[in-house]
Amino acid sequence: MTFKVQQEVFEGPLDLLLHLIKKNEVAITEISLAAITEQYLATLELMQTLNLNVAGEFLVMAATLIHIKSRTLLPPGDDGDDDAEEDSAGDLVQQLLEYQRFKEAARALESRELLRRDVFTREAAAEDREETVEFAAVSLFDLLSALRDVLARWPADTVHEVVLEKASVRDKMAFILDYLRRCGRAVFQSLFDEATSRLEVVVLFLAVLELVRIRALRVWQEVPTGPIELELAAAPFIPPEAPEETGMDRDGT
Amino acid sequence: MERERVKSILESLLFVAVEPISARRIEEVLDGVERKEIASILDELRNEYESGGRGIRLAEVAGGYQLRTASENADWVKKLHQLKPQRLSRATLETLAIVAYRQPITRAEIEKIRGVDVGAVLATLVERRLVRVVARKDVPGKPFLYGTTPEFLETFSLKDLSQLPTLKEAEQFAQSPPPEATPPSSEEKAEG
Numbered sequence: 544m545t546f547k548v549q550q551e552v553f554e555g556p557l558d559l560l561l562h563l564i565k566k567n568e569v570a571i572t573e574i575s576l577a578a579i580t581e582q583y584l585a586t587l588e589l590m591q592t593l594n595l596n597v598a599g600e601f602l603v604m605a606a607t608l609i610h611i612k613s614r615t616l617l618p619p620g621d622d623g624d625d626d627a628e629e630d631s632a633g634d635l636v637q638q639l640l641e642y643q644r645f646k647e648a649a650r651a652l653e654s655r656e657l658l659r660r661d662v663f664t665r666e667a668a669a670e671d672r673e674e675t676v677e678f679a680a681v682s683l684f685d686l687l688s689a690l691r692d693v694l695a696r697w698p699a700d701t702v703h704e705v706v707l708e709k710a711s712v713r714d715k716m717a718f719i720l721d722y723l724r725r726c727g728r729a730v731f732q733s734l735f736d737e738a739t740s741r742l743e744v745v746v747l748f749l750a751v752l753e754l755v756r757i758r759a760l761r762v763w764q765e766v767p768t769g770p771i772e773l774e775l776a777a778a779p780f781i782p783p784e785a786p787e788e789t790g791m792d793r794d795g796t
Numbered sequence: 797m798e799r800e801r802v803k804s805i806l807e808s809l810l811f812v813a814v815e816p817i818s819a820r821r822i823e824e825v826l827d828g829v830e831r832k833e834i835a836s837i838l839d840e841l842r843n844e845y846e847s848g849g850r851g852i853r854l855a856e857v858a859g860g861y862q863l864r865t866a867s868e869n870a871d872w873v874k875k876l877h878q879l880k881p882q883r884l885s886r887a888t889l890e891t892l893a894i895v896a897y898r899q900p901i902t903r904a905e906i907e908k909i910r911g912v913d914v915g916a917v918l919a920t921l922v923e924r925r926l927v928r929v930v931a932r933k934d935v936p937g938k939p940f941l942y943g944t945t946p947e948f949l950e951t952f953s954l955k956d957l958s959q960l961p962t963l964k965e966a967e968q969f970a971q972s973p974p975p976e977a978t979p980p981s982s983e984e985k986a987e988g
Contacts, residue, residue, distance in 0.1 A: 553887035555912025600912050642909055644963050649886070649893040651961050656953045659879070661867040662853070665814070682886050758883075
């Protein structure tokens with residue numbers, strides 16, 4: 544694959560771990576860390592396949608997890624374990640718990656009445672046009688999890704066919720925009736209904752990421768584990784139950 | 797001065813003020829009116845806006861008083877001004893939360909909590925004027941210490957930093973799966 548979409552990843556290995564912990568509905572403990580190691584590694588591999596800018600921290604964490612997991616597989620009670628090893632797992636659990644607190648705090652902040660999202664002042668109207676604060680509801684890891692589900696439908700490409708794939712990221716971006724213009728809104732998974740190969744799925748996914756990056760696309764999730772929905776961001780803003788009958792014209796966009 | 801008259805003047809002051817006006821500034825302007833009376837009139841105004849089904853609210857933010865639109869009218873206000881959403885990513889928001897609760901804090905200290913480079917995210921927060929450099933830490937290298945700005949308080953409808961909800965104890969998360977994320981929704985609001 545020669546395409547390069549350099550997607551900046553601002554989320555780190557701790558975010559991925561907490562995402563997996565939440566997805567698996569387990570508590571933050573050493574044992575659950577060992578249990579989700581494989582999922583962590585699978586996601587990491589997927590990120591590398593997608594040419595995402597995987598930070599070195601992800602690899603360091605992978606090593607830590609493998610180490611933790613290997614310890615849980617060994618018979619207990621052996622004196623070989625030294626205290627330093629004991630600590631690496633305990634430290635990670637503590638770090639995750641601490642980070643979890645801030646994630647919670649971030650959610651609390653987000654649910655407050657936000658200036659220029661929920662409430663406005665006169666000054667905001669005059670000076671800061673085009674600025675309303677909003678938070679992306681879906682994290683990269685939600686998308687990656689959804690992609691893994693989609694990819695699971697296809698067997699691994701064991702045979703290398705030499706077929707010229709017609710799908711470029713650019714084509715797929717156009718396809719998605721066109722699809723959304725027709726449907727308005729789409730469930731993430733439904734984008735892949737007509738894909739014929741893993742490569743096409745991957746290209747489609749990269750197109751989604753790129754559209755999100757250039758802010759042509761909004762990605763939403765009504766409930767944390769629910770379906771991920773896509774819609775055009777460029778669509779004119781129509782508030783729910785807006786008084787359209789006033790006949791006020793809002794052109795000029 | 798008669799109470800009704802003071803109330804009328806106060807409302808005019810709040811209407812023209814661009815930034816939140818502090819109680820002290822109001823006292824200066826309304827020279828001779830007792831602080832206690834001003835506070836009680838502000839309360840009265842706030843109640844009138846809230847209970848009268850009006851489109852304006854009197855908020856206490858960033859150490860002052862400010863008139864704001866009622867949150868239930870947000871969609872219409874955005875429509876009038878054709879505001880486009882400008883997003884703060886989850887990573888940005890979490891970094892902001894860390895700065896808010898742990899300020900003053902260095903970049904390295906934030907990265908220790910988040911486990912990933914926060915340079916770009918921090919730059920975004922500084923650019924949005926939600927975070928600023930407040931000092932340099934007295935350790936080798938003299939790294940910048942970051943803290944939140946008055947704009948942060950205004951943006952998140954906080955009177956001051958003490959109004960930040962208390963951080964939950966880590967132990968609360970240890971026993972159960974992490975709470976589920978709530979997508980932004982206009983129904984669920986803190987008291988603001």
